[in-house]
Amino acid sequence: MLFVTLLSTRPGNTFQEGVARRLQWDYPEGANVLAEYWLETESPRVVAVVEAESMDPFGQIRMDWGDMFEIEVFPAMTAEQGLEMARQAMSSGQG
Numbered sequence: 001m002l003f004v005t006l007l008s009t010r011p012g013n014t015f016q017e018g019v020a021r022r023l024q025w026d027y028p029e030g031a032n033v034l035a036e037y038w039l040e041t042e043s044p045r046v047v048a049v050v051e052a053e054s055m056d057p058f059g060q061i062r063m064d065w066g067d068m069f070e071i072e073v074f075p076a077m078t079a080e081q082g083l084e085m086a087r088q089a090m091s092s093g094q095g
Contacts, residue, residue, distance in 0.1 A: 003024035003050045004076045005058065007069035011067075018045075018068060025064060031057035043072065049076070 009018075027033050032051040039045055046069070050057070058073045065071060077085075 001052060001054075002075045002078070002092070003052060003058070003075045005046075005049070005050060005061070006014075006046040006072045006074075007046040007065065008072075009045045010068055010070060013068045021065075021068070026058040028057045028064075030054070043070075044072075069080040 002058040027050070030052055033048060034051060035047075037047045039047065042066075051057070055073065062071050
């Protein structure tokens with residue numbers, strides 16, 4: 001499954017603290033990171049696109065980063081997948 005993870009900076013944390021920790025940290029097993037973006041905003045500060053079989057890796061991410069970030073995880077699909085679902089729904093009369 002595909003997930004989009006949004007990390008928003010909690011008050012009192014600095015970008016430098018986050019970068020120092022990120023240099024020493026790797027995503028947990030079961031999280032295949034497709035992309036990670038650092039934004040020039042506090043909310044969200046980081047956007048990660050992750051493939052995972054379950055929500056399990058996100059529990060570890062929350063434990064590792066929950067003190068520094070408010071973390072939201074959303075199931076997602078690619079535009080191609082969404083369009084294919086729409087085509088199938090329309091052709092079966094569900095749309």
